[in-house]
Amino acid sequence: MIFLAGGTGYLGRALIPRLAAQGQQVRALVRPGSEGKLPPGCEPVRGNVLDAASFASRVPPADTWVHLVGVSKPAPWKAAQFRAIDLGSVRAAVAAAREAAIRHFVYVSVAHPAPVMKAYIDVRTECEALITAAGFDSTIFRPWYILGPGHRWPLLLVPFYKLFEVIPSTRESALRLGLVTLEQMTAALLWAVRNPAAGARVVEVAQIRRPPG
Numbered sequence: 001m002i003f004l005a006g007g008t009g010y011l012g013r014a015l016i017p018r019l020a021a022q023g024q025q026v027r028a029l030v031r032p033g034s035e036g037k038l039p040p041g042c043e044p045v046r047g048n049v050l051d052a053a054s055f056a057s058r059v060p061p062a063d064t065w066v067h068l069v070g071v072s073k074p075a076p077w078k079a080a081q082f083r084a085i086d087l088g089s090v091r092a093a094v095a096a097a098r099e100a101a102i103r104h105f106v107y108v109s110v111a112h113p114a115p116v117m118k119a120y121i122d123v124r125t126e127c128e129a130l131i132t133a134a135g136f137d138s139t140i141f142r143p144w145y146i147l148g149p150g151h152r153w154p155l156l157l158v159p160f161y162k163l164f165e166v167i168p169s170t171r172e173s174a175l176r177l178g179l180v181t182l183e184q185m186t187a188a189l190l191w192a193v194r195n196p197a198a199g200a201r202v203v204e205v206a207q208i209r210r211p212p213g
Contacts, residue, residue: 001025003059005049005093006068008037014186017041029055050088052095059100064193066106067093079119090127094134104196105136111144111177111205132200139192139201143208148182178205187211
């Protein structure tokens with residue numbers, strides 16, 4: 001069984017039906033009153049993502065935690081929200097997951113280092129450290145931007161990415177901060193669920209685009 005936080009968001013709505021189609025049982029944490037926003041294929045668990053006590057008893061018997069919570073449309077002026085929601089939700093998740101003896105923790109972070117969005121990257125890096133320090137076997141994904149419905153404006157940057165990828169001085173950054181599609185991201189998450197990590201595993205953009213297996 002999988003316990004998933006962030007099921008009503010951009011990634012969660014795409015991932016839950018695919019998990020269900022593969023026979024995975026999913027419990028999805030949701031705010032009371034927002035159950036109707038969850039896609040089919042999961043069992044709603046009502047609770048506050050920032051308060052472990054509100055949902056921890058419903059985590060077992062899950063052995064995998066998938067954490068997709070985050071401030072929508074990140075921007076430099078949302079630093080306080082990043083700390084309150086992104087970091088606060090991971091603190092609660094780690095507490096609940098440890099209590100439930102979760103074996104594999106899957107977290108969608110962000111590519112770093114990067115020349116922009118310092119507050120966002122700092123918080124996501126802190127979240128990664130909390131997950132690692134808790135001792136879980138973990139898979140941490142580091143996409144930069146996920147293209148999909150309503151998230152297509154960076155397609156305008158594709159020609160520049162192609163150019164920067166062939167220039168030696170910019171190639172590494174262009175690849176690390178490259179774009180991935182919603183299909184690639186959900187496929188990579190499915191791969192991680194099917195293939196739990198042994199220890200701490202970090203998945204960068206290149207591997208999100210082409211996960212093993």
